[in-house]
Amino acid sequence: MKFKPEPPLSDAELDELAAFLESDATGDECMDLSMLHGFLTAIRVGPREPEPAAWLAQVWGEQGQTPKFASAAQQTRIEDLILRYYNQLGDELVGDMPAFTPLVYVDEETGTDIVQQWCYGFMLGTAMAPEAWQPAMDDDEIAQLLAPIFDCADDEAREAMTADGDNLAEFEHELAAALPDIIPVLRAFWLARLEAAAPRSGHRRH
Template sequence: MPSPKDNELLATLTETELDELATFLESDAAPIQSMDISMLHGFLTAQLVGPEELAPDSWFGLVWGEHGEKPEWESRAQQEHIEGLILRLYNHLTDELNAEPPSFTPMVYLDQERNLDIVQQWCYGFMLGTSLNQRGWQPMMDDEDAVQLISPILDCADEDARNQAQAEGEDLAQFEHNLAAALPEVIPTIREYWQEQSEARASRPGRGNRTRH
């Protein structure tokens, strides 16, 4: 797998390249359990805004499934190209989150009939991303105020929560649309929470400084 530090991986993805990646993720060459582009975007976002940024080697294989599935590559060149697009999306997200102010936008689908954003797949990806470091994310889950940032994402991804909301008369499509509209502010705020937690730990007496990459 190429390194996310390689210079060629720093170029911004074009719309054509994003379409190419999205098409491959849903092609017959990709395992049936592969993430789609929206789920991948949510998954990568969780890696970048959480308590610690995990190395790509620790999560990259999950793009294709949770049981070691691999695409049917036509060639080594195709493999390097598609993997490079994924890592460039990762780096593009980093740039969006580091911008002042952050320019983060979730990559979601559109219900054209109702003109509403569909964010469920994105939320699936985000929560899968948090599951790689459940212990690390737990302080936010235990914080009565901070958990309000992530609970709508969790509820959107959780089938039981969705079924209960629907039984109570909630319009899930409108809920997803409203959540998609809120994420450009929610995601940077989640990141700020973890940055503040890291700074607080580093400033405690008797503890060494912790570097965030």
Template sequence: MSASDTPPPQPLLDDAALDRLDDFLDSDRVGADALDLIGAHGFLVALAVAPRDVDPAIWIAELFHGEPAFADAAEQEAILALLEQLRCNAIQVLEGGGLPELPFEPVLDGIAPAETLVGDWCAGFMEGVFLDEAAWFREDEATAATLLLPFMLLSGLFDNEPEMAELAGDTARLEALVVQLPDLVLDLYLHYRVPPETPKPKPRRKSPAGRGRR
């Protein structure tokens, strides 16, 4: 498939829904440690990719880092429904082999990832990984580390680790990774959520009648 044949990334929520989430997560009714819209988007995409489902009560508490001051039960239901819808839409898009649309321009312009929306999104994604880290690395730690390396590099969360410093300084590589992020998300989904096809057993060759008898 050529680049021109590649389907464009698909939005996981419409603009009105994203605006409503943005307004709520940016309000003083959530704690200072709560994820903002960009971080929450990355966090929920990670949950869509994750090797196993996480109980909603656990990930909701992690996303908000406390109990939001919802105006009423109706607002609480609406906000939580939008968050769950984003996660489910990500699963649906990835299950169909599509690419998720990410809420930022895929460029760094020479700025350190940690100071960009790209870094905020990847940090949110890694928060989703940390929520059930054992499951992500249980089956094949080396492959998991390779697949997650771009998200780790772009998150800025590991900049102080010596083994990451050289990679983090390769600006050309980082710029390329940003462009590839939707494809990298799909690669992770296929690795964790789509089991490899089991080869069909070969039919046993039958011996001609009479052969093998004495």
């Protein structure tokens, strides 16, 4: 599947995609928009990018569910929005000054960011290639950056934090603020490994 340059999704298109993901056309296991953003982020910055066909099915649910599209045209439209969303992420992560911002929910009463869904999506993205992600888990600095993301996604870790007296809402808000710095570091880690593994091509011609 070839990509072509596309404009970022407009607010109306994001609303359209969010509405479909949460509609009766999808199953209970379908990702919502924030979880999708976390999922796509992990795939985009990770050690290798699978073909869209490999990860698109995961959007609808881990058990291989498929949405009840009203028509082939609607299916094409929704899948196109998701692929553009994926490409948009790549555009946000390139350059010396990445413009990455996680798409998270906000608690209307407190104004704090809610990042659990995003983190769960990110965790699902790493689970697409656990062995490939292992070097990041084995690197002390990177593992320290990943730990709060995985803890935020994990119910048992959240229960342990609550038992220790931690304020989960404050933890999530601070994590959301840190993600624009964490994600470019992860991307740089994998890019450095790819460059180090690339064969040298500096042979002289005689």
